[in-house]
Every structure is written in structure tokens, then in C-alpha cells.
Amino acid sequence: xxxxxxxxxxxxxxxxxxxxxxxxxxxxxxxxxxxxxxxxxxxxxxxxxxxxxxxxxxxxxxxxxxxxxxxxxxxxxxxxxxxxxxxxxxxxxxxxxxxxxxxxxxxxxxxxxxxxxxxxxxxxxxxxxxxxxxxxxxxxxxxxxxxxxxxxxxxxxxxxxxxxxxxxxxxxxxxxxxxxxxxxxxxxxxxxxxxxxxxxxxxxxxxxxxxxxxxxxxxxxxxxxxxxxxxxxxxxxxxxxxxxxxxxxxxxxxxxxxxxxxxxxxxxxxxxxxxxxxxxxxxxxxxxxxxxxxxxxxxxxxxxxxxxxxxxxxxxx
Amino acid sequence: xxxxxxxxxxxxxxxxxxxxxxxxxxxxxxxxxxxxxxxxxxxxxxxxxxxxxxxxxxxxxxxxxxxxxxxxxxxxxxxxxxxxxxxxxxxxxxxxxxxxxxxxxxxxxxxxxxxxxxxxxxxxxxxxxxxxxxxxxxxxxxxxxxxxxxxxxxxxxxxxxxxxxxxxxxxxxxxxxxxxxxxxxxxxxxxxxxxxxxxxxxxxxxxxxxxxxxxxxxxxxxxxxxxxxxxxxxxxxxxxxxxxxxxxxxxxxxxxxxxxxxxxxxxxxxxxxxxxxxxxxxxxxxxxxxxxxxxxxxxxxxxxxxxxxxxxxxxxxxx
Numbered sequence: 122x123x124x125x126x127x128x129x130x131x132x133x134x135x136x137x138x139x140x141x142x143x144x145x146x147x148x149x150x151x152x153x154x155x156x157x158x159x160x161x162x163x164x165x166x167x168x169x170x171x172x173x174x175x176x177x178x179x180x181x182x183x184x185x186x187x188x189x190x191x192x193x194x195x196x197x198x199x200x201x202x203x204x205x206x207x208x209x210x211x212x213x214x215x216x217x218x219x220x221x222x223x224x225x226x227x228x229x230x231x232x233x234x235x236x237x238x239x240x241x242x243x244x245x246x247x248x249x250x251x252x253x254x255x256x257x258x259x260x261x262x263x264x265x266x267x268x269x270x271x272x273x274x275x276x277x278x279x280x281x282x283x284x285x286x287x288x289x290x291x292x293x294x295x296x297x298x299x300x301x302x303x304x305x306x307x308x309x310x311x312x313x314x315x316x317x318x319x320x321x322x323x324x325x326x327x328x329x330x331x332x333x334x335x336x337x338x339x340x341x342x343x344x345x346x347x348x349x350x351x352x353x354x355x356x357x358x359x360x361x362x363x364x365x366x367x368x369x370x371x372x373x374x375x376x377x378x379x380x381x382x383x384x385x386x387x388x389x390x391x392x393x394x395x396x397x398x399x400x401x402x403x404x405x406x407x408x409x410x411x412x413x414x415x416x417x418x419x420x421x422x423x424x425x426x427x428x429x430x431x432x433x434x435x436x437x438x
Numbered sequence: 439x440x441x442x443x444x445x446x447x448x449x450x451x452x453x454x455x456x457x458x459x460x461x462x463x464x465x466x467x468x469x470x471x472x473x474x475x476x477x478x479x480x481x482x483x484x485x486x487x488x489x490x491x492x493x494x495x496x497x498x499x500x501x502x503x504x505x506x507x508x509x510x511x512x513x514x515x516x517x518x519x520x521x522x523x524x525x526x527x528x529x530x531x532x533x534x535x536x537x538x539x540x541x542x543x544x545x546x547x548x549x550x551x552x553x554x555x556x557x558x559x560x561x562x563x564x565x566x567x568x569x570x571x572x573x574x575x576x577x578x579x580x581x582x583x584x585x586x587x588x589x590x591x592x593x594x595x596x597x598x599x600x601x602x603x604x605x606x607x608x609x610x611x612x613x614x615x616x617x618x619x620x621x622x623x624x625x626x627x628x629x630x631x632x633x634x635x636x637x638x639x640x641x642x643x644x645x646x647x648x649x650x651x652x653x654x655x656x657x658x659x660x661x662x663x664x665x666x667x668x669x670x671x672x673x674x675x676x677x678x679x680x681x682x683x684x685x686x687x688x689x690x691x692x693x694x695x696x697x698x699x700x701x702x703x704x705x706x707x708x709x710x711x712x713x714x715x716x717x718x719x720x721x722x723x724x725x726x727x728x729x730x731x732x733x734x735x736x737x738x739x740x741x742x743x744x745x746x747x748x749x750x751x752x753x754x755x756x757x
Contacts, residue, residue, distance in 0.1 A: 251629070251630070254637060255623075255639065257653055303750065305641060305643055307581075307647060309582070309647065309669075309670065310579075310581050310668075311670070320651050322639065330637075330639060334584065336582050338581055338582050338673070339673070340671075340672050342672075343673070354637050354657050356627055357629055357630060430619075430750065431750070432621075432748060432750075
């Protein structure tokens with residue numbers, strides 16, 4: 122989903138260069154390589170043997186483990202799309218392999234770089250609404266299709282796709298972990314084999330109550346891809362943030378639709394710039410493999426809760 | 439020409455005046471008398487017969503009694519009026535707690551008198567319109583619904599599910615059918631200055647399979663309500679905070695930015711009372727008979743139980 126944006130921002134970065142592309146879809150990969158004057162590799166090992174410093178992995182979720190561990194074995198620093206993996210064991214192995222090879226493993230959670238989210242975090246940390254007792258969050262979207270709805274490749278549907286974004290943002294904002302979770306998922310919007318909607322209710326270790334709606338429930342006529350919204354209830358006030366509210370509306374008669382045209386700073390640029398800085402300076406990544414593991418644990422617990430129709434404890438590995 | 443409906447109104451303060459004004463606009467209605475319970479300072483109401491006690495109700499030719507007393511007095515007054523055997527019009531929130539509401543409802547049922555519970559959500563245009571659109575298939579197969587109601591804390595011990603949830607649960611039942619189970623979290627705390635805050639979130643699974651998220655909030659200084667209803671054919675959205683047609687900015691004074699409430703030609707109360715009038719006159723059940731209160735209360739009860747045990751709880755009954 123984000124690969125094209127990442128490519129663009131690496132290309133734009135004054136101290137980085139997009140030099141190589143590998144894609145199992147050769148036609149697609151070659152097109153991107155040509156656009157950025159990069160080298161297209163048919164063989165992934167050949168790319169990893171080259172002198173690239175870092176790789177960005179935007180493959181199907183089920184392939185994250187293979188590509189991350191191979192890249193790590195070749196001593197390449199890695200930015201890996203979310204979710205980190207499709208199962209806990211793979212995630213742990215990815216983290217361990219990167220540690221053993223002393224390479225960076227950063228997980229792509231661009232929500233942390235949305236200006237409105239950063240500002241909301243600052244305001245909350247400044248105590249503007251007191252202690253937070255509850256968060257009511259959404260990460261809605263339209264059904265993306267493709268491998269996202271193939272369980273073998275994605276690991277799950279909208280729950281896998283969207284819970285992690287909110288969960289990571291909240292872990293970052295509050296330095297808190299999920300204690301238990303209750304969830305209900307279903308396939309009610311599309312004729313697909315994975316869940317496309319649901320609701321998640323969490324209790325954090327601090328006692329804070331969190332609800333997340335990760336549904337692919339935006340209709341085809343929705344003016345944008347989806348949303349990230351969070352309503353924070355505090356002891357002294359409430360704060361509502363709509364992460365993508367900074368947009369103009371374009372009533373497009375040519376195309377026969379209504380479009381949101383965002384003008385805020387691009388979250389993907391923030392993520393890429395941060396990763397590049399991490400590689401250049403050798404500092405600890407802003408978003409670690411462990412961050413990816415923690416959000417995956419919540420997703421897996423949520424699936425279990427839905428299956429068992431009960432509240433489930435979130436285990437940390 | 440419809441038979442004239444003779445109404446008696448029991449209430450106090452500005453609410454009593456509001457009800458008198460609303461009834462006064464409805465044709466074929468005669469206000470036989472008002473009984474000021476005297477709890478609040480009531481502006482003078484000239485031209486209306488002042489009743490002193492419930493005996494006056496049975497001695498006059500009253501067809502129906504509109505009870506519009508404060509919620510903390512509602513249960514007591516309903517129990518009194520039930521003895522007169524006269525039909526009752528009352529806010530759907532019959533009591534402050536679930537137990538009290540159940541008790542009052544059972545008294546009405548056992549007395550076998552017609553009871554016409556008023557539900558604001560039935561006649562709030564956005565909610566009424568959404569209900570019609572859902573029935574007409576605007577959403578297609580319902581998917582995920584998100585509903586939220588916020589009000590100012592009553593500043594006394596009361597049950598948030600009974601007081602803030604009942605009417606919304608009844609609307610939900612009427613619009614999307616029966617609820618299968620509910621999982622709830624509820625938080626109570628205080629601000630630095632000691633003001634009470636309560637916040638509850640409910641996750642409901644409908645018997646149809648649709649998933650519903652409800653936020654009930656007594657954490658804030660303003661009233662608001664919203665919905666987002668989604669299905670495989672479309673989505674309906676409404677937010678009262680974004681639907682005010684008039685915004686005024688004052689350059690001096692403490693209240694600088696003001697938005698209007700709903701601007702309606704006929705108020706929600708007038709619409710409710712017109713509907714009840716028609717029901718009483720024609721003998722046809724109103725859209726919100728007492729069984730809706732019972733079904734809504736079962737959701738409130740289950741939500742309360744879920745908070746106590748920390749688990750999802752099945753909801754009794756079927757619509």
C-alpha cells in the first residue's frame with residue numbers, strides 16, 4: 122500500500138538514494154525501478170549482495186519473515202511494513218535474527234508521524250485533559266482487495282490490517298500495554314474470506330479502557346481511503362483528533378466524485394526520514410521490532426477473543 | 439372530526455410550561471388542568487385549572503395524564519396516577535436506576551393501563567429519518583453501527599445505562615432488531631474540583647449479526663449525539679455538534695461562540711405528544727409501546743451485569 126510513497130520519499134531525501142528494486146511481480150517492479158532510475162533485480166539475493174545499506178520491505182505479510190531474515194543475514198538495515206509478521210513465532214525470529222546480525226529492524230507505523238497525532242500526544246502529556254481514562258478510536262478503510270483478503274498471504278482481514286496502527290500509537294503515547302481484550306469480527310460488507318469488520322474492547326495495564334473499530338466499512342463513495350480518529354476521555358476534559366482532517370474537498374464533476382485532498386505534512390515522509398536518520402546515525406530505531414511484536418500480540422488475542430466469545434488476557438512474549 | 443382529548447399535566451417549573459405550551463398547539467386537545475408538584479419555581483400559568491391532588495383527576499373528565507416531573511420524582515408520581523386507572527404519558531426513563539424502572543414498568547403492566555412512553559430518539563429528525571432509511575434498505579446488509587450520547591452528569595448517584603441509554607437502546611431495537619449480547623466497560627471518577635465523571639462503552643452483537651459500538655458519556659459540559667451506520671450498500675452519518683445551522687460569535691462577554699440547538703418548526707415534544715394524541719384517539723398503538731421499554735431495559739440490565747462480572751452477557755427477550 123505504502124511502497125510507492127516510500128519510494129518517492131527515499132528518492133526525495135537529500136542524503137539517500139533509491140538504487141535497487143526487487144519485486145516478485147517483475148513488470149511492476151521494473152516500472153518502479155525505471156521511474157527512479159534504479160536497478161531492477163530479478164534475484165533477491167543478488168540485490169541483498171549488492172552494496173545497498175538498507176531495504177524497505179513492503180511484501181505480503183506472510184513473506185515478511187523470509188525477507189527480513191534474509192536481509193538481516195546480509196547485514197542490511199530493515200524497515201518492514203506492518204504487521205511485523207503473521208504469527209508471533211515469526212516475529213520473534215525476525216527480531217532475534219536482526220539482533221544477532223546487529224542490524225536495525227524498524228516497523229512501519231506511520232501514524233506516529235501524523236502531525237495532528239503528535240500534537241495530540243503533546244497536549245495530553247502537558248496534562249491539558251488530565252489523566253486519560255478511556256480512548257475511543259477508529260481506523261476505518263475501504264476493502265483493499267488483492268493479497269490483503271487472502272488469509273494465507275495477509276494473516277487476516279481488517280483486524281490484522283488496522284488494529285496495529287491504533288495499538289502502536291497508543292502504546293507510544295502512553296507507554297502502556299494491553300492487559301486483556303474482547304472482540305467481535307465478521308464479514309458483512311464484502312464477499313471475501315477474511316473478516317472485514319469488527320469491534321475491539323481492551324483494558325490496558327494502567328486501567329485505561331480502549332475501543333478500536335478497524336473495519337473496512339467505508340463505502341465506495343467515501344471521499345477518501347479511510348480515517349484514523351481518537352477520542353480521549355480525561356479526568357479534566359476530552360480531546361478528539363481526526364488525523365486526516367486537514368484536507369480540502371474537491372467536488373470533481375470530471376470524475377463524478379467527491380475527493381478529500383490532504384494538505385497536511387505527509388506521514389510517510391516522516392517515517393522514511395526517521396528511518397534514514399536511524400541508519401545514518403546508528404541510533405536505536407524509533408519503532409522497534411518489539412513494538413511490532415506487541416501490537417501483533419494484541420491482534421492475535423483479539424482473534425482468540427472473537428473465537429471464544431470471551432475476554433482474553435494478552436500474553437507478552 | 440376526532441374526539442377531543444382531555445389532558446391533565448403533572449409537573450413543575452419550566453418543564454411544566456414547556457408541556458403546557460406543546461399541548462396548546464395540538465388540535466382536538468383540551469388541557470383540563472395542571473397539577474404543579476411545586477418542586478421548582480413555576481412561572482404563572484393563567485387560564486388553566488389548577489389541580490391540587492390526584493382526586494381532581496378522577497373527578498374531571500381527563501382522558502390521559504401527562505407526567506413530566508423530574509426523573510427523581512417520576513416513579514412516585516407514576517405509582518400514584520396508576521391508582522386512578524387513567525392512561526399515562528411519560529418519558530421513557532421511568533426511573534433513575536434499572537431496578538426502579540423495571541419496578542415502575544411492572545406496576546403499569548399489572549395495573550393494565552395504557553402507558554405511552556416518550557422517546558426523544560423516536561422523533562429527533564436525524565434518528566427518525568435514519569430509521570426510515572434503514573427500513574428502506576439504504577444500508578443494505580447492516581455491518582457496524584457507532585452511536586454516541588453525551589450529557590452533563592446529573593451530579594447524583596444514578597445509573598448511566600438507565601438514564602442515558604434506555605431511549606437509545608429502544609431506538610436501536612426498533613431500527614436493527616434484538617440484541618444478542620453485550621460487553622461493557624464503565625468508568626467513574628472525579629475531576630480535580632470534585633465533579634463527577636462517568637463514561638461507558640458497550641459492544642453489542644445484534645441477533646442479525648451486526649456489531650454495535652455505543653458510547654455513553656457523562657464526561658463533559660455539553661450535550662451531543664451522533665451515529666455512523668454502515669452496511670454493504672451505504673453509510674449514514676450524523677453528528678449533532680456539526681449540524682447546528684447557526685453560529686454566533688460575540689465580541690464581548692464570557693460566552694463567545696454559541697451554536698444553536700436543533701431549529702425545528704415543531705419541537706420534539708410537540709411531535710411526541712401529537713403522536714400520542716393520535717394513538718389515544720384512534721386506539722392504534724403508538725410506535726413506542728411499553729414492551730420497547732422492557733426490551734431496552736434488558737439491554738441496560740445486561741450492560742450493568744457485564745460491568746460487574748467483566749464478561750459479555752446475553753440479553754434476554756426478543757423484539
